[in-house]
Amino acid sequence: MLSLLLATALAVWPNQTTAGSAEIELPSQPVPLHGTLLTPEGATRAAAVIIPGSGPTDRDGNSPLGVTGGVLRQLAEGLAERGVATVRIDKRGIAGSAAAGFDEAKLTFDIYVADARAWAETAATRTGQPCAWLIGHSEGALVAELAAADNPSVCGLVLLSPVGRKAGDEIRAQLNTALPEAMKPAALAALDDLEGGRTTANIPGLEALFRPSVQPYLISYLTKDPVALVAAYDGPILLGHGSHDIQVTPDNTDRLAAAQPNAVKVIFEGANHVLRQAPMDRAGNMATYGNASIPLDPAVVPAVADFILKAR
Known part of the structure; x- marks a missing residue:
């Protein structure tokens, strides 16, 4: 899948001396990918690529699934104020990169990884930095x-x-928690097949999860082990998690920190999955996802910027 990407080298820009936001492209097949380069006022001290989460999430962190608060744009703007340039990206098949999407049956998780590798090179080149951070x-x-x-x-x-x-x-x-007992055997057997690298039968009522066209993606994704990856990585790592994250609970970061003792762990007290202050009750917590007037938790940008600038 790496061969799907073309060469990523673009014209080298010197360190920026004025703040600016520019649309940039990443050469790719079938068409270029798109993102926003945000440079700080004054010298660029470091560069980073911001990689969105799951689903149809765009460069700003927004999604048609009710996430419209622009949290990744807020993060980029905060980092620019501290001298960190960022490239925030539309994933392949999403928003400005929609035309670069594949037939679902041809999409794998490894394609997103290859794109991120190429964006890192581009971000470093465009900002005159020796390397780029991945956020x-x-x-x-x-x-x-x-x-x-x-x-x-x-x-x-x-x-x-x-x-x-x-x-x-x-x-x-x-599946064990949500499915009726009668559906569990077939669903769990299908999951076993996919984890074993085998396609499986579609299951009535679970087409959204097991439809044939999405199975190549699932086979490439399900066995990726974040604990092993973090344990094996020998570069600097910051792990940041909100204490009120009810979507991906903070014990996930605890497991990663246990696997890599050299990582720096920061818990943002009272922050949720989208890194905003939120109550623990589900309705109140989720209400922050779509409210662009709510800022990021005030500890997030300083923690990220200080870590990057001290470790560079």
Whole structure:
């Protein structure tokens, strides 16, 4: 799948001396991918790529599934104020990169990883930096972990609200909790097939999960192990998690921190999955996802910027 990407080298820009936001492209097949380069006022001290989470999430962290608060744009703006340039990206098939999407049956998780590797090189080149940080949010943290492996274009990892277990384990737990007993045997057997690298039968009532066209993606995704990836990575890692995250609970970060004692762990007290102050009750917590007037938790940008600038 790596061959799907073309060469990523673009014209080298010197360190920026004035703040600016520019649309940039990443050469790719069938058409270029798109993102926003946000440069700080004054010298660029470091560069980072912000990788969105799961589903149809765009460069700003917004999704048609009720997430419209622009949290990744807020993060980028805060980092620019501290001298960190960012490239925030529309994933393949999403928003500005919609035309670069594949037939679902041809999409694999490894394609997202290859794209992230290419974006890291581009971000470093466009900002005149020797390397770029990867900032992954939620599922984007797993993309970042894979893209950083043996990659000299990556300075280190900032993993925000990261998942700390295999996706297959998480889905199995959810199926055991949510499904009627009569449906569990077939669903769990199908999951076993996919984890074993085999396609499986579609299951009536669970087409959204097991439809044939999505199975190649699931086979490439379910066995990725974030704990093993973090344990093996020898670069700097920041693990940031909100204490009120009810979507990906903070024990996920605890597992990653236990696997990599050199990682720095920060808990944002009272923050939720989208890194905003939120109550623990589900309705109040989820209400913050779609409210652009709510700022990021005030500890997030300083924690990320200070870590990057001290470790560079």
